[in-house]
Amino acid sequence: EEVLMEQDLNAVGIALVLLLGRRAALGHCALPCYPRGLWGRLFPTTKNFSSPQSLSWALGYNSSLAVHSMEDGMLLYVCAHTAVIHDVQGSRQYHLQGHANVISCLCVSEDRRWVATADRGPDPLIIVWDAFSGIPVRTIFDSRAGCGVCAIAISRDAKCLVTISAGVVQRVCVWRWTYPNESPVCDVELSPEFGCQDFVIFNPQNPYEFVSNSKTQVIFYLWVSRTAEKPAPGCDRPLLSPQTLGSAVGHFTQSAFHFNATQVLTGTSAGKVVVWDVERKPGLPEEPQDRLHGMKAIKLVPLQEESLTVLVVLESCIVTGDVRGQVKFYNGHLQLLVCYDHSGTSPIQSISFSKAPPDPPDLLKSNCVTLFRGIRASWSDSSNSVSLTPNRNFILSTSDATVLRVATDGADFEKVMQEAKEAVVAIACHPQQAWLAMGSHCGLLKVWDYQQPQLLTSRIFPSAGIQCLSYDPAGSFLAAGFTDGSVLVLDAISLLSCCEVFRFSHGPITHICFSHDSEYLATADEKLAVTVYKRVLQNERGCWEHLAGLHSHYKPIRSILFGIQLDGSEPRLLSLGEDRQLIEYDLISSSKDQLVVVDRHRIEQDAVPLCLAWYPLFSTETFILTANSCYKMKLYNSTTKMCRKTLLGPTYGSPLEKMQILPESAAQPQKHYLAYITKDKVGLQILPVDGNPHKSSAFICHPDGVSDLAVSYDGRYIFTAGGSDRTVLKWEVNLNALEAVASLGGEDLVPFYRLLEGGQDGEFFRELEDYFYYVQLCNQGIDMLETRQVSAYIPLEEIPFVMRAIGFYPSEEEIEDMINEVKFSEYVDSGEQVTKINLEDFIKLYINHRPAFGLSMKTIRQAFQVLGYDNGNGDKVIDRGDLLSLLQCRAALMEEIPEEITAEGFTAGILGLSIAEPEKRTVK
Known part of the structure; x- marks a missing residue:
């Protein structure tokens, strides 16, 4: 009998086993059947406070992947590198965290017990999760997928997985994931001429058969020997039979096995369905290999003019989704039964039905399962109409990131989620309320109550995308910068415009912020200009007018920051650019169309400054804190701009991109902390900064890149926007855990x-x-x-x-x-x-x-590019005489130095240095 590995059973947890009263076994018997509604109540109710920051909520989802209905009202979808199980009615989420790369595909077993996820990137993983507990029961590290997995499917009996790699030369692997084997039971490489196979599905009635398709090729697979019921030991390559058709059918989209157990259906972009079947030879017994190689296109059925995007076989019905947002149900002969059409629905991305009811459904004419009540549908071979009865509700996801629920006891489309369909690059937290503003490149602006959580209000700007957001310190206004260079000040509650649109920038707005007294609003744009707006009174209400702008930098502006004058309450404004210039502006002396600069200070010689913040007041001297591309943090006197201290910053794979000081805690008023983001991580740092690496922590948040950072007004939560992954993650802060980690690293030196x-x-x-x-x-x-x-x-x-x-x-x-x-x-x-x-x-x-990672070979090669010449072999070299002249070495060294010196020879042979590559820190 096939059973879960002992370590996997232990991972599921003794408490779960005791609760269910039996062992979770996988074998010839059926998988454990839990009472309906028990799912979702087996997750841990206590929060994990062992980490300095833990994922609390995910907003948005990857709309290019399917949304699965785990149970009525319970959804499964992907946010960046996390699979989310979302109880919509109960406003709860459980996060399946284990991937370091963005999840590229996922699948769910028929009974919704097992979830398999796979990612794409360096060191890709395949993880099988117990959906009832959220525990990973099997992780496949050596997936043989190269750069990752692009398609995955699970057999109906949940014992087998099939994966297709995402490389140029694709590899198809079949895994017995319940076995302790580290290798697939069989695998095969596909020729590039088959196209990129991006969809795969098992035969529900035979786990030894599966089919995959690209846009131009459909491949049928068989991985069982001729005589054995189980795979033969030597059968490590599945048999395959690629098939294609002419361009008249359009591109292939998805395939599915017909419920008659012999045919396979493939949807096309031309609105047609290709029917594949075996060309049988009368009088001869059919062997599995004969069935495989006998698969031919026997019929091309034109269903509609619109492109088919989804093709699903549900018991005795065939269901399609198309680019118009229509969902149609057909019988086994591809005769239309029912069409669901909702105006305004975008192309269907996935269709997922709720779990099958415990009782077998009643069958109608032509073996079609009853699905709807109160909808009249006519059979193509009969003039009589049939009243359909409800059975399975279903979930639709669309290409514009909308999730709809369709109940079969009515014809209503219930909108479950509507998220950003393009990159989410801007977030901002209200200074006094638990509100989070999110802006997307599609022009969608949403304000969430992140404590509930629930959507408060939203607004769409169709003309341009939102690039940056900022609340004023009083929380009355929300300023938005757009990709077309326009700036708009909105009411923080209604999101209605408070004044006219400003169009003084000639490039996308990259930064926007208010002064402490809300008297000034400043922006920076991609055209290297800083623009300032001043508040005025119009009709007894506050508004802003354009004051002045200045092209003050010659490289991209990394940050703008308002502060307060030391000898008064007047605001001061600074900007920091990749040109290594820290510039302060004189707002008081500035006039209409003339922005006055107080001071320009070059703060770096070699490194590139990336972000800045006001350093908390630990002494009578005030500082500006910066972080640069060499993993260093620097303190500058806020008046003289003298560099007062250089410190080693967090070294988690990439330098700090943005940082923000957490508000003071009422429980610990003397403690100060810094939140930051790197290229793909979010972290916390204990202040004051002293170079101790144990005072910092970081977690992967958006593997494809973090675009923005925001901190709640009480400092309890950190929010990160993922840009291209179209998600925003809410992280709960645990400062006690951060302090504990720092204390474990040791004290003093x-x-x-x-x-x-x-x-x-x-x-x-x-x-x-x-x-x-x-x-x-x-x-x-x-x-x-x-x-x-x-x-x-x-x-x-x-x-x-x-x-x-x-x-x-x-x-x-x-x-x-x-x-x-x-x-x-x-x-x-x-x-x-x-x-x-x-x-x-x-x-x-x-x-x-010292350099954070020692002397790098890149730096030495750059020096040789300047000092050396090409020796004809593609190497930059320095002549021995020139080198001796440059170094002014003793003549005794001449015998040890070759005629031509390469960068590598100079480093290892002459200097005798071992080159340190950037450290790869282990990050949770």
């Missing part, structure tokens, strides 16, 4: 010692100590005969020499920043400059200033 090669007991640390104390000897004099005064400090001017001695070669600007960082570290409090540094502080300085 322990976390920093671990960042040194070999740690505190390693050779590198001992070498550093030797250099440190050698500097003291040099300062006291090597030939000194008097008793030496051993100290724990060295002069600041010796810092660059020790840094170079241990393999870090800072630029002159970096040296100045390091010395200033130490020199003025106590100046605000004591008024005195620091002139020396001890070993512990030196270690922190070294770790925070």
Whole structure:
């Protein structure tokens, strides 16, 4: 008997086994049958507080994938890398989290017990979930899918999976997922001439047969031996029979096995259905291989003019969906029974029926299952009409991200969800209410109550897409920036326009924000301009008018930020660009069409600044916090713009893209935290920043890229927008867990010692100590005969020499920043400059200033591109004489240096350095 692996059974949980009173076995017997309505109540009711941030709710879904009806009122769909089981009536969600890449396909067993998901990307996974508990019972790591899976199906008995890879050369694999085998029971490579096979389905009456199709080819598979009922041990390649037709049928869309067990149907973009069947030879017994290779197109049935997008066989009915949003039911002879048509419905993406009722349905004429009541349908071979009776409600999903529920006891289309059909790139949280505003490139603006959660209001802007959003500090207005360069200020409740549309930008608006007193509104656009609007009174109500604009940057603007003047309450405005310029504007001195610049400061020499924020007030000195492309965070004096501290930032695969300070907590008023996003992750950072990596955490949120970040007014939730995945995720913050993780990393210098090669007991640390104390000897004099005064400090001017001695070669600007960082570290409090540094502080300085991942080969190759020449072999090389002249080396080195030096030879042979590639951090 086939049973779940023991470890998988344990994963399901002892409590579940005790509750159900029997073991969840998979074999010749039927799968466990749970009472109707029990599904959805077996999920854990307690929240997981062991993580600093946990996924709480998902808004939107991947409309290119199917939406499945798990139970009436219970949906399954995909949000980015998470499968969501959504109890619509109970306003609950359960998230199946386990993929690191975007889920590319999913399937559900006939009884809705098992869910299989697969992704596309590096190290793709196939995961089988227990839908009753939400627990992954099998994970296939070596899926042999290369770059991922594009199609998946599960057999009717739920014992087998079939997957099709997404590469140029596709591989079809059949898996016995209930077995402990790590390899598929059979697999085969498909020729590229078959086209991209993106749909697959099992024969419901024979798990050893399945069919797949691309736009031009239909392939029939058989993976059982000639004589055995089960697959033969040597049968590791399924037999296949590709078939195609002329262009007159259009493109193939979906295929399905006819309920008569011999025919296969394929829908086309021309509104026709291809009927495939076996060409039988009279008097000869039919073998499985003969059936496979005998499949031919015996009939082409024109059903309609509109393209068919979905083809489903439901018991004894054939159901189609098309580009007009129509759902039609046919009998076994493809004679129309019923047509469901809803005006305004977009092309049907998927059709999913509710679970089969416990009692067998009554059959009508031509073996058609009863489906509807109160709808009259005429049979093509009879003038008598038949009254249809309800049986199975169904869910429709459309290409414009709308989910509809159709109840068979009526003709109403109930809208369950209507989400953004294009990228969601803008989100903003209300400063006083639990409201979240979401903007999409399709022009859809929605405001959600994220505590309920429920939709409060929405508005569609058909002329342009929404690019950025911002509430004013009082929460009365919502400003929106659009892809056509227009700016609109809306009422925060009704979303009605408060003033005319501004059209002063010549490119899409990328950033928008209000001043603290709501007197100013500033925007930045893709044409590198900063535009300011000022509030005025019109008809005794507030409105805004255009003040001035300025092309202040020559590379993309990364951030704009309002602040407050130190000596008053007037607002100040700053902008940060990839041109490494931090610019402050004088709003008071600015006049109509003239935006005055107070200061331009180049804040980086090599790295690219990516975002900035006002640093919380930990001392009497105020700072601006920035993050750059080299994984560094820097503190700049808010007045002088002097770099006061450089710190190692989070290193989770990509630099910080955006960051936002969490509001102060009433329970912990002295604590401050930072929320941030990288390319594909959302994270939290404990402040003050000191370079300790254990004070930061990050989780994958949108594998295809995060577009925006927002924090709730009370700091309890973080929201991320996924851009192209069209979803917004709500993350619940657990600061106690974050503090616990930081404490586990050690106190004082322990976390920093671990960042040194070999740690505190390693050779590198001992070498550093030797250099440190050698500097003291040099300062006291090597030939000194008097008793030496051993100290724990060295002069600041010796810092660059020790840094170079241990393999870090800072630029002159970096040296100045390091010395200033130490020199003025106590100046605000004591008024005195620091002139020396001890070993512990030196270690922190070294770790925070050195390259986050060591010397990269990319940097050295870039230098050789400038200094070298092409040697004819495609390599950039430097002549030995030129190199010696550049380095001013001793002549004794000439014998060890080859005639031509490549970047790799220079690094390994001359410098003797081991190149460190960017670290791949393990992220939950």
